[in-house]
Amino acid sequence: MAMQVLIAAMAAHALTFAPPPPFPPAHALPQQDASVSAVAVLNGSSSVKGIVNLSQQAPGGPTNVELKITGLKPGKHGFHLHQFGDLSNSCLSAGPHYNPKKMSHGAPGDRMRHAGDLGNVVAGLDGIAETTIVDLQIPLGGPNSVIGRAFVVHELEDDLGKGGQELSLTTGNAGGRLACGVVGLSSK
Ligand SMILES: *[C@@H]1O[C@H](CO)[C@@H](O)[C@H](O)[C@H]1NC(C)=O
Numbered sequence: 001m002a003m004q005v006l007i008a009a010m011a012a013h014a015l016t017f018a019p020p021p022p023f024p025p026a027h028a029l030p031q032q033d034a035s036v037s038a039v040a041v042l043n044g045s046s047s048v049k050g051i052v053n054l055s056q057q058a059p060g061g062p063t064n065v066e067l068k069i070t071g072l073k074p075g076k077h078g079f080h081l082h083q084f085g086d087l088s089n090s091c092l093s094a095g096p097h098y099n100p101k102k103m104s105h106g107a108p109g110d111r112m113r114h115a116g117d118l119g120n121v122v123a124g125l126d127g128i129a130e131t132t133i134v135d136l137q138i139p140l141g142g143p144n145s146v147i148g149r150a151f152v153v154h155e156l157e158d159d160l161g162k163g164g165q166e167l168s169l170t171t172g173n174a175g176g177r178l179a180c181g182v183v184g185l186s187s188k
């Protein structure tokens with residue numbers, strides 16, 4: 001009897017100090033090596049509208065951004081990814097430029113830039129901006145994913161942080177928000 005109690009006590013002890021379960025083996029983790037496609041539909045209180053198609057072939061690789069925006073005034077317009085996919089108060093609630101690395105505003109090619117800084121899009125005399133942007137700081141997966149964040153196209157040219165204005169280092173002094181759209185996973 002005493003031996004049975006001792007064995008029970010040893011079993012309880014062994015349970016208490018059982019090692020934690022091992023981490024799942026790498027092959028059991030969700031697949032991260034597939035390409036991802038996303039889309040944003042831009043709209044706003046102005047007549048400006050747009051479609052942005054995004055794709056990333058592999059984690060750590062570039063994201064391709066194919067866009068067509070219509071209804072713009074001819075010329076340059078600041079174009080960014082903003083922090084929030086919240087359009088409850090129109091484009092204003094999208095918040096500031098997406099900035100996970102706590103940088104100041106800059107040009108897409110600068111080391112010092114917000115991840116969301118995609119520079120300017122240029123509208124022709126027909127009011128249409130149509131271009132492809134390739135960028136390394138706006139992944140469609142991982143901790144800095146831009147899925148669920150929002151594109152904003154602005155009234156004015158983005159000075160890329162070099163305008164010497166009060167807002168140059170935060171917004172590029174790009175003026176009002178003409179249209180915006182949340183980045184969501186694509187059905188295509
Ligand atoms: C675009 O925004 C306008 C103005 O807020 C709204 O009337 C219209 O329904 C929106 N269009 C789409 C496709 O969401």
Ligand SMILES: *[C@@H]1O[C@H](CO)[C@@H](O)[C@H](O)[C@H]1NC(C)=O
Pocket residue numbers: 051052053066067068188
């Ligand atoms: C986005 O993709 C759709 C098809 O998936 C295509 O019809 C549309 O032309 C594309 N738009 C741009 C701006 O690339």
Ligand SMILES: [Cu+2]
Pocket residue numbers: 078079080081082097152153154174
């Ligand atoms: Cu912006």
Ligand SMILES: [Zn+2]
Pocket residue numbers: 080097104105106113114116117170171172
């Ligand atoms: Zn910025």
